[in-house]
Amino acid sequence: MKFEVWAPNATDVDLALGEQRIRLTAADQGWFGGDAEAVVGDRYGYVLHTDEGESNVLPDPRSLSQPDGPDERSAVIDLGEYDWQDDDFTAPPLRGGVVYELHIGTFTPGGTFAAAIDRLDYLAELGVTVVEVMPVAAFPGSRGWGYDGVCPYAVFEPYGGAAGLQRFVDACHQRGLAVCLDVVYNHLGPSGNYLPSYGPYFTDAYKTPWGSAVNLDGAGSDHVRRYFLDNALMWLRDFHIDALRLDAVHALMDSRALPFLEQLAAEVVMLANASGRELTLIAESDRNDPGTVSARNVGGLGMDAQWADDIHHALHVRLTGETSGYYGDFADPDALPKVLRTPFFHDGTYSTFRKRHHGRPVDPSTSPGWRFVASLQTHDQVGNRATGDRLAELVSVGRVAAGAAMLLSSPYTPMLFMGEEWGATTPWQYFTDHQDPELAEAVSKGRKAEFASHGWGSQVPDPQDEETFTRSKLDWSQPTGGDHARVLQWYRTLIALRQQIPDLSDSALGTIATAIDDDLIRIQRGAYRLVINLRSESVPIGLGPDEAVVAAFDAELDQSTAGSDKPVVNIEPDGTVLIGTTPS
Known part of the structure; x- marks a missing residue:
């Protein structure tokens, strides 16, 4: 296995692999490297030699695994071991996403990757x-x-370490x-x-x-x-x-x-x-x-x-x-x-x-x-x-x-x-x-x-x-x-x-018209308008002849006006209604 480390502060570098101490070969611009037999799970680190002496065994700057914490030796792992199941996955574009x-x-x-996987169906x-x-x-x-x-x-x-993250990503992709x-x-x-x-x-x-x-x-x-x-x-x-x-x-x-x-x-x-x-x-x-x-x-x-x-x-x-x-x-x-x-x-x-x-x-x-x-x-x-x-x-x-x-x-x-x-x-x-x-x-x-x-x-x-x-x-x-x-x-x-609804995710800037009247907020999104009542009293909003309520939170159609040409939606304090224009 090849071990390499960039250590321009050192005059020499030893690989500490298990009980072994192996002197690495100096290369250009502060790099040191060498080969040693190692298997997944082996602990290793580097000893730096400087004019002040030698360091303790330090973790690899490019360590892929620190099972005993960042202050301890690194561990050999193989990221290629994981068997991915996401060949058919195509990432949804950020545009239009949430x-x-x-x-x-x-x-x-x-609090682990494995536990988070159990909640991915909910997110989907x-x-x-x-x-x-x-x-x-x-x-x-x-x-x-x-x-x-x-x-x-x-x-x-x-x-869950590297393997846990790989499993989590794979599970996300499968959903x-x-x-x-x-x-x-x-x-x-x-x-x-x-x-x-x-x-x-x-x-x-x-x-x-x-x-x-x-x-x-x-x-x-x-x-x-x-x-x-x-x-x-x-x-x-x-x-x-x-x-x-x-x-x-x-x-x-x-x-x-x-x-x-x-x-x-x-x-x-x-x-x-x-x-x-x-x-x-x-x-x-x-x-x-x-x-x-x-x-x-x-x-x-x-x-x-x-x-x-x-x-x-x-x-x-x-x-x-x-x-x-x-x-x-x-x-x-x-x-x-x-x-x-x-x-x-x-x-x-x-x-x-x-x-x-x-x-x-x-x-x-x-x-x-x-x-x-x-x-x-x-x-x-x-x-x-x-x-x-x-x-x-x-x-x-x-x-x-x-x-x-x-x-x-x-x-x-x-x-x-x-x-x-x-x-x-x-x-x-x-x-x-x-x-x-x-x-x-x-x-x-x-x-x-x-x-x-x-x-x-x-x-x-x-x-x-x-x-x-x-x-x-x-x-x-x-x-x-x-x-x-x-x-x-x-x-x-x-x-x-x-x-x-394309109007609600339209990413063209400068097209939204917003009017605020004493904590009554009206936002126009294409053929749709969002009305938010942040007042302390209910507010009636009249619908046009081609308009209908698309979604509402603490807002209801006044049933006494439901059959009229101008039905009214009553928006409660802190209520919200999304109104859309029906196609002609």
């Missing part, structure tokens, strides 16, 4: 087309969001579901990261919210870029992943003429062409820059889609009335109408939160709405709240339904956060399991301090407390009755209508 974001550890009581019946899985790269401890991964190539063992994997290339976690021992993976030339930036343009960066490029291609090729969601790409500091993201897009296109599969890249970006999804031949980065948080913010403010922090910008009365026309509220406008102008306009002719992923809730927008309270804990069930109607009739690619579809009231909180005592204490204290200035410090749960994680698990008994069942049926109805 994304469902989930966290493996809290999606089910079991719901009508979603893409299952987006939050990061699964290995990190220390037994629980966490996944954004502190330190072994980018190894799948978190408590979830017609595409899989999007959330990957983090802008930083690694604060504990268990051994990459700096090997080489210049990070640089102090730039700073990010997580410390030093990944070295994408400095000395030695050719190999660092290759490390992350190969990682992305591995997920798509060896795990049959259909799409990658790239975390916080605005923190990928790169001054090269060929930016990392553009290079990644080009290589993914080549893989897609070679494999005959549709592969998708979705970027999370805070820049409000349409160039992220512009074609490479016109100076764009070539991403297929990007998250558009402004849409979430405008919906959230309209439904909840919250205007603190970054929500303050979205108290503008035109915020909701604008984000239903174009994805960026800040498209070169002044942001009072940032205290500067922000963003750039989207050209509707080159960037259709489906390239922008919109949401009512996400792991960030829920989990970064002080107590992780969901929308259903903040507003009435009718307002939850109203938000769903606006999202699922928008020109964007809608994304649901697990449990949203039944108005889940279980919190989704910030939880960690750092093994370093000093880091654990710092995270616990820091979380409380972060919210203390807002008067919420005493309410903030301790991230290190296992109960914080347990509370964040979905309660699958909720959607079986009461308002939860009503909301679930509403989501199913809206998703089905979106897929059946």
Whole structure:
């Protein structure tokens, strides 16, 4: 078996394989390699020799398996062993699709890939087309969001490891579901990261919210870029992943003429062409820059889609009335109408939160709405709240339904956060399991301090407390009755209508007419109009001679007018009705 490692910081490298120590041969540009007999399951690592002496046995930077955790030796595995059953699968396109974001550890009581498979039929019946899985790269401890991964190539063992992920993806494909994997290339976690021992993976030339930036343009960066490029291609090729969601790409500091993201897009296109599969890249970006999804031949980065948080913010403010922090910008009365026309509220406008102008306009002719992923809730927008309270804990069930109607009739690619579809009231909180005592204490204290200035410090749960994680698990008994069942049926109805009625999924930007009159919202989508009553009293809405109710939540036809030329629909407070024009 061939063992190779890039370790330019070392003068020599030994392979520690079981009880053996084998000196590897130096090659060009800091590479070392050699052959050794090994079988699946064997533990191994590398010992680095430098002028200061020799290191402990360190895990392989490209380790595919860390069964004993990121601080221990790597394990030999064979990704080709899995017998795939998805030869006939064709990934549904993102355009016209519905994304469902989930966290493996809290999606089910079991918190594993195997347990998640048992819920895939439910997702298929719901009508979603893409299952987006939050990061699964290995990190220390037994629980966490996944954004502190330190072994980018190894799948978190408590979830089921590499084989568990392969089985999960295969099971999704057998149900017609595409899989999007959330990957983090802008930083690694604060504990268990051994990459700096090997080489210049990070640089102090730039700073990010997580410390030093990944070295994408400095000395030695050719190999660092290759490390992350190969990682992305591995997920798509060896795990049959259909799409990658790239975390916080605005923190990928790169001054090269060929930016990392553009290079990644080009290589993914080549893989897609070679494999005959549709592969998708979705970027999370805070820049409000349409160039992220512009074609490479016109100076764009070539991403297929990007998250558009402004849409979430405008919906959230309209439904909840919250205007603190970054929500303050979205108290503008035109915020909701604008984000239903174009994805960026800040498209070169002044942001009072940032205290500067922000963003750039989207050209509707080159960037259709489906390239922008919109949401009512996400792991960030829920989990970064002080107590992780969901929308259903903040507003009435009718307002939850109203938000769903606006999202699922928008020109964007809608994304649901697990449990949203039944108005889940279980919190989704910030939880960690750092093994370093000093880091654990710092995270616990820091979380409380972060919210203390807002008067919420005493309410903030301790991230290190296992109960914080347990509370964040979905309660699958909720959607079986009461308002939860009503909301679930509403989501199913809206998703089905979106897929059946072209007007409701039309991704042409700038075509939606929105009128808001004292909390009565009217949204026109082609031949259909959505009317939402956020007032405190019932509102009667007259139907035209060719109009009919398509779907309603807390709204009913006035039976006394049912046979008249102008029937009336009474919309209860926080009620919603979708009205369509019947063909002549």
